[in-house]
Amino acid sequence: MKLKTAAILFATVFLAATAHAGKITSIPTPATGAAGFGGWNLDNVAINVNGTGSYYDEATGAYFFSPDSDLTYAGHVDDGDINNPVLMGYTLAKDWPVGEPAGIKIINDDAGVKAPKPSNCIIATSYRAEHFLDSDDPEQVICSSPFQSHKRYKLAMLPASVDGVGSESIDLVFNVEAEAGSREYQVFQKINNWTDQRLEGFTIEVGFGVGADFQSVDPANLANLNISVPSDIWSDGQLANFSAGLFGPLDKHTGSIGFFDPVQRAGFYIDEYVVGEQPLTSTLHATRTLGSDYAEVPAGAAIANQFGPWLPNTMLPYGIFFDDDGNPETDAELLAWYGYNPATEALGWMGGSQDSDGPFAAISDTEIEAMGANLSYTMGEIDDLVNVGLNYVVTIGDVTTFPGNTFTIRITPTADTSGIGAPTYVGEEPSPLLLFTSSDAQVLLDPKDSFIVGGLLTARVGDADLNLDPLVAEDVEVTISTDTGLSATLTLLEQGENRGVFAATLPEEFSAVPAGTVVTMSYDDVSEEVTKTSSSVAQDMDTPILSDVNFTEFTVVDTITDGRTRAITVAFKNDKDAEEAATGTLKVTGSDGSEFTSEFVDLAPNKKVKTKFRWTADLDQGAIVDWTAQLILTGGIVVDEAYATTTIEEKIPGKNR
Structure with missing residues (x-):
């Protein structure tokens, strides 16, 4: 890979601390006294707090939600034009009481971070589960907080960022102050395509100023302000990703296999990534996709423009979700989606890549109606298809070399040039709808x-x-x-x-x-x-549950014709009241000699794993196959077993269809 040496310098030795260096400002917020306020410069941002009489005080960080408020807020980021400001993007984070305005905070010196990750971060204004803002002991999320604790803030890129008029970027400005030594900041961020059109990539840049006045960092000063994707922290496939629950292999955090692609994560490579090096650069370019099935789901659906280049939120498919943790306020499990199915050559509901009836098997109207009668199912757009989670580091050195007391992180989406249109499901109401139709409540x-x-x-x-x-x-x-x-x-x-x-x-x-x-x-x-x-x-829970892993599903085909292949579906979960994560092996054996195994590592409390194995019937091994599934924790302890039976039928020419 060739790098533009005019804009990139390679770090070959450790940079010594300078006499005058700097950090991003971070002081306590008035709401809880937690650190984080004052670092995000709001000169080109208006924090809109919902409700008549609601307000946010940009000078102090104080806020108030009026009685008619729904407790939501958003940062409206403009192009910095004082006379005629243009709205470029929204900053979004968790709403109160899970989070609070303004949505972005700065954490310095988090001792809980494990090297080589930085101990400083730019992060969402979220609070930890069981310690939300409406509790007696609010506790904010920091750099070292666990996975899925709402650390990432979202930046929604709006149509003005790709309309070809004026500035095409969203600029987030941060206040700095002098100190001895330099600091690295991990940025916990997602970028959302709300541009109304497809995208083929993006750039992230550091510099100074806003809009037409933005200036990139002088190459001679990159030691004091730069952006990087260190290879000792992340692999090249971990820098810009869509949700692991939608694309990719079994994820140890979510406990799920990609609904649309069970093999490859979806997202982008960063061109400046170099194994074993940490190039000093002002700009990161995302021009190449990771190569997942995001481009075409299911196979053969390209004729319906499904999915193609990065979708905007105006082209999202509908999905049906199951509330698998009993909490309607958390993300639910995607079970079905509505789109063009090459198998039926029509729009319709279908399953995912690992459906027990085969990849993207059609779902009947009767099944959808049954889901509609279940109070734990919901329907909505699959909004994670437009969200890309980013991993990168910004380094702050000698701030006396800056033109002022701020610097800027600039995000610029790249409009798609392929000419691929909207998917055919856009504008079509799913049929049937997921409805509760009974007046008998x-x-x-x-x-x-x-x-x-x-x-x-x-x-x-x-x-x-x-x-x-x-x-x-x-x-x-x-x-x-x-x-x-x-x-x-x-x-x-x-x-x-x-x-x-x-x-x-x-x-x-x-x-x-x-x-x-x-x-x-x-x-x-x-x-x-x-x-x-x-x-x-x-x-009462009589004794603490250290880890309590149990099967929630074990499904095999009841009857199968000799030579046919079907899926064996297994799901299991660590109890929500468990006090420890669980590590072990899933083992499925059949009396025909079949054996399938899958490892699970650090399965957190209340997390579920769902996996599938492909099995081919062989009549020579017996007309009936008895199945046993076991969950075996490290140390050889079998904590749960499940059983099933499959009958194999002889294949008869002209029959068994």
């Missing part, structure tokens, strides 16, 4: 029957009578009570427009109750003229 307090003291409780209602406007996500109120005297009204939110299913988690006071307490939700079903209830009983 269903109610569910989840988990039903019993729950662990202090655990999560979720109230759900399904009622077609409440789905008054198919274009609006509505709400409904239910009553929550205990047999010890607690009582409250809880507002449930519709799980997507035109769904007819509503859900919300209960306040902690209703789950942190003594063992034996009965918690009940009540809903007045007006059309049936009856009050419907669902209850769950609090139970």
